[in-house]
Amino acid sequence: xxxxxxxxxxxxxxxxxxxxxxxxxxxxxxxxxxxxxxxxxxxxxxxxxxxxxxxxxxxxxxxxxxxxxxxxxxxxxxxxxxxxxxxxxxxxxxxxxxxxxxxxxxxxxxxxxxxxxxxxxxxxxxxxxxxxxxxxxxxxxxxxxxxxxxxxxxxxxxxxxxxxxxxxxxxxxxxxxxxxxxxxxxxxxxxxxxxxxxxxxxxxxxxxxxxxxxxxxxxxxxxxxxxxxxxxxxxxxxxxxxxxxxxxxxxxxxxxxxxxxxxxxxxxxxxxxxxxxxxxxxxxxxxxxxxxxxxxxxxxxxxxxxxxxxxxxxxxxxxxxxxxxxxxxxxxxxxxxxxxxxxxxxxxxxxxxxxxxxxxxxxxxxxxxxxxxxxx
Amino acid sequence: xxxxxxxxxxxxxxxxxxxxxxxxxxxxxxxxxxxxxxxxxxxxxxxxxxxxxxxxxxxxxxxxxxxxxxxxxxxxxxxxxxxxxxxxxxxxxxxxxxxxxxxxxxxxxxxxxxxxxxxxxxxxxxxxxxxxx
Numbered sequence: 001x002x003x004x005x006x007x008x009x010x011x012x013x014x015x016x017x018x019x020x021x022x023x024x025x026x027x028x029x030x031x032x033x034x035x036x037x038x039x040x041x042x043x044x045x046x047x048x049x050x051x052x053x054x055x056x057x058x059x060x061x062x063x064x065x066x067x068x069x070x071x072x073x074x075x076x077x078x079x080x081x082x083x084x085x086x087x088x089x090x091x092x093x094x095x096x097x098x099x100x101x102x103x104x105x106x107x108x109x110x111x112x113x114x115x116x117x118x119x120x121x122x123x124x125x126x127x128x129x130x131x132x133x134x135x136x137x138x139x140x141x142x143x144x145x146x147x148x149x150x151x152x153x154x155x156x157x158x159x160x161x162x163x164x165x166x167x168x169x170x171x172x173x174x175x176x177x178x179x180x181x182x183x184x185x186x187x188x189x190x191x192x193x194x195x196x197x198x199x200x201x202x203x204x205x206x207x208x209x210x211x212x213x214x215x216x217x218x219x220x221x222x223x224x225x226x227x228x229x230x231x232x233x234x235x236x237x238x239x240x241x242x243x244x245x246x247x248x249x250x251x252x253x254x255x256x257x258x259x260x261x262x263x264x265x266x267x268x269x270x271x272x273x274x275x276x277x278x279x280x281x282x283x284x285x286x287x288x289x290x291x292x293x294x295x296x297x298x299x300x301x302x303x304x305x306x307x308x309x310x311x312x313x314x315x316x317x318x319x320x321x322x323x324x325x326x327x328x329x330x331x332x333x334x335x336x337x338x339x340x341x342x343x344x345x346x347x348x349x350x351x352x353x354x355x356x357x358x359x360x361x362x363x364x365x366x367x368x369x370x371x372x373x374x375x376x
Numbered sequence: 377x378x379x380x381x382x383x384x385x386x387x388x389x390x391x392x393x394x395x396x397x398x399x400x401x402x403x404x405x406x407x408x409x410x411x412x413x414x415x416x417x418x419x420x421x422x423x424x425x426x427x428x429x430x431x432x433x434x435x436x437x438x439x440x441x442x443x444x445x446x447x448x449x450x451x452x453x454x455x456x457x458x459x460x461x462x463x464x465x466x467x468x469x470x471x472x473x474x475x476x477x478x479x480x481x482x483x484x485x486x487x488x489x490x491x492x493x494x495x496x497x498x499x500x501x502x503x504x505x506x507x508x509x
Contacts, residue, residue: 018441020412027438028413227412271415295416295436318415320439336504347418347434 001206002042005223007087012067013112015045019301030228031320032191035361038147038354039224040212043188044200045112047137049122052105060131061103067125067268068108069251071261075100080168080186082259085121088268090250091183094118096239097186099170107182111241116183125268145212146193146232148363149219154194156215158183161192172328176203190236191363198219214374232317235361237287237328243298243314244285244328250276255285260274266282283311283330287358294351296327296344303304303350313344326360327353377405380471382486384447385496392473394487399448402475403435405467406500411437412464415458419455426450426479427484433476434438435466448486450479 003009006023020027033039059235064072071084073243077100085093099107110118117371119135127357145154149355155162158237160173160183170184176195188195213221230240244254251260251273261269271311290296296316304310316327326345335342343350383391390409394398408414426432426446433444442505455477459465465474491499497509 008412017489022409022412162430233437293416295441308386 002210002223007223007225009189010226012226013045013115015112017045018042018323020225020227021223024222025226027225027231028320030222030224032192033067033220034147034193034224034228035231036147036320036366037219038145038149038153038193038216038219039143039228040209040221041146041224041229042141042209043144043195044205046142047110047112047115047118047135048140048142048197049108049110049119050101050106050134051108051122051126051135052102052132052238053136054130054132056130057104060106060132063126063129064108065264065267065298066129067122068287069256069260069267069269070098071210071264071266072098072100072106076101076210077111078169078171078323080167080184084238084245084251084256084259085118086251086267086273087247087270088370089247090272091247092241092249093121093247093255095239095245099182099184100115106362109142114241127262139200140197141200141208142195142197143186143208143212144189144193144195146187146189146191146224148192149216149221150191150193150344152215153219154183154196154219157211158267165194177334178208178209185200187236189232190238190359191232193251193271202337212376213299214358231317232313233319234317234326234328235319235321235359237359240315249330252276253285271292281333282323284333285314286331286336286352287356287360288313288316288327288344289356289360290325290327290344290351290353291341292351292353294344294346294349295325296329296346296351296353301345302329302353303345304335305343307343307350310342316344321361326356328358346364377471379404379493379497380500381493382485383471383493384414384490385425385493385499386445386447386490387499388445389500392487392490392496393475394448394481394484398453398477398478398486399402399450400475401447401488403444403470404434404454404496404500405470406503407435407472411435411442413438414463417459417460417463417476420452421458422452424452424453426477427451435463444476446479447490448484449482450481452477452479453480454478 002018007018068083080099097109175181182197300313302311311331340355418434431443
């Protein structure tokens with residue numbers, strides 16, 4: 001279907017995914033549509049794992065607590081949280097969104113590239129827990145409708161009142177005539193928006209996609225690909241597996257401390273994280289902005305004035321919102337203060353950059369909290 | 377967009393317009409389309425030598441860096457300075473005003489190895505078929 005829309009495709013984690021849709025303006029137009037109005041992404045490549053009660057109540061919660069870093073016990077039913085699964089070394093298996101579907105019923109949304117590994121990891125490490133693990137990845141088509149007008153688009157397609165759904169909360173309701181659809185106020189763009197999970201058969205998926213496009217026409221909705229998904233998440237400093245987080249990087253280095261609840265009790269990776277905390281950081285994730293001409297790209301080296309290696313770029317790109325060249329990099333803590341000058345090696349030449357505050361882009365907070373906003 | 381009949385083309389999607397021992401070199405409409413929004417162009421300085429089949433510069437779009445390969449060997453006479461301030465011209469006018477460099481040809485017979493417009497169009501039409509297969 002995406003090819004019919006003129007999409008350029010790429011293989012991503014075994015999935016044929018649209019990178020961008022040149023016929024509707026391409027990457028930059030997609031990026032700006034999401035920041036300014038609304039865009040829609042097919043993110044069906046994301047994986048879904050449900051962990052629920054087997055025999056005794058509480059088994060699923062205990063299992064989720066054991067394999068993830070955030071405190072799932074704090075979640076209300078209908079609430080989601082950003083979290084991560086760690087190896088015993090305190091480094092990342094993957095980052096996940098944990099949704100609490102019921103008292104002892106959870107949905108973990110995982111990355112495409114790590115799907116196989118993740119599901120095996122979850123099965124192995126919950127085997128001794130009293131819970132049921134199901135992989136539902138192939139059951140859902142996941143669409144992300146993102147941007148300040150996403151709410152207006154989706155509201156036309158559902159009888160659920162979307163306004164009371166707060167950021168990182170979700171509900172179930174009728175969407176495009178389909179019953180019991182999971183509607184979550186989540187996304188990977190740094191913008192307001194929703195993700196919906198519809199049955200994955202081709203006819204249903206295409207029908208929902210078409211209805212979203214029609215509902216969004218008055219707001220200038222366009223289909224968006226992996227290219228703009230990447231620039232949007234980079235501006236918002238959201239981590240990408242294999243870049244900012246990986247099996248070699250721990251939670252503290254990635255700066256994800258606030259999602260890691262050491263006080264909740266034991267979980268996989270916790271003891272190594274305690275040791276790592278005592279030992280102190282040797283590298284930390286910082287935002288860079290290029291001062292000299294040049295674009296820092298993934299895996300380029302960072303060097304000091306003398307040209308000695310000090311770190312590495314994890315993600316880098318021109319920022320369509322800021323019209324600057326931005327990047328995320330791992331640098332020694334001594335080089336991480338805002339305003340510090342560092343250099344990026346671009347094709348054997350040093351280009352000057354400086355450490356800046358992150359996120360690079362933060363959406364303006366509405367004057368009222370979302371549950372009251374829009375009540376005109 | 378049409379591919380000028382008088383130009384010669386490479387499989388890496390560069391074109392060359394050669395007259396009187398001087399070749400103007402650029403990237404094709406197909407290439408700019410594949411790249412997407414061009415934001416940065418890095419070119420050699422006058423006097424630099426380029427070698428057939430070897431990279432002589434880079435074009436960057438938002439999503440990626442692509443090397444540009446010389447269709448012929450020669451010495452750079454001029455680089456298109458306009459592209460520093462307005463790299464997006466490579467998207468809008470790749471076959472004309474957004475040329476990259478002019479070179480003094482070292483060996484004009486190298487031109488015989490390149491495709492004419494008709495062969496190049498057949499070449500990219502095969503590529504498009506592959507992509508939509």
